[in-house]
Amino acid sequence: MEVTRVLVIDDEPQIRRFLNICLGSQGYQVLEAEDGRRGLEQAALHQPDVLIMDLGLPDMDGQQLLKTLREFYLGPLIVLSVRNGERDKVQALDNGANDYVEKPFGANELLARIRSVLRTFASIEVPPSGFDDGYLKVDLQARRVRLGDEDVHLSRKEFELLRCLISHPGRIITQQQLLKDIWGPHHSHDTHYLRIFIGRLRSKLDDDPTAPRYIETEAGVGYRFIG
Secondary structure, X not given: OOOOEEEEEOOOHHHHHXXXXXXXXXXXXXXXXXXXXXXXXXXXXXXXXXXXXXXXXXXXXXHXXXXXXXXXXXXXXEEEEOOOOHHXXXXXXXXXXXXXXXOOOOHHHHHHHHHHHHHHHHOOOOOOOEEEOOOEEEEOOOOEEEEOOEEOOOOHHHHHHHHHHHOOOOOOEEHHHHHHHHOOHHHOOOHHHHHHHHHHHHHHOOOOOOOOOOEEEEOOOEEEEOO
């Protein structure tokens, strides 16, 4: 059985030790780096299956490290940070993080998030051509959406919004990324556009925002397709 390697970039020895014990007990092989420079070396040398990194590092800015890592590391990446502000989270996700976990954290939650990003990346090599759970049927190539036995008419932007979410199942897509991809770079802060179109899309998909079946809101950050 192939061992999943996890690279942890964190300057706190206690965190690295805890993660080593926690992840090691679940069968993961843990690699460690105490600063950004060492983290870049380890990532380039070992190409880990999952990368977990802090934003507060002694030798470089964590957001810059994230962008540098994304120039060559394409695997799942989780930020684990004490910074809990919306701005830090959005910036990290826009810079290439696949998930963001705040410190202090629960071991079970972090393990679940690791399993989640691994599942997502396992299916990424074959982009979904659509979605079908027996009720909602989306054919991305034919641009056809059906709910039960009824066709659903979506506007062009509503369909592109749905396509973007379905193409990254289980992953948070930030508001800024959706606005930039669908409306263009000059609208990356027009979040009211997004709220209106997400509302319309949910209504047409019969999706209750208080108990979502398809589109989940990450408050202040973005949206995730969970169908």
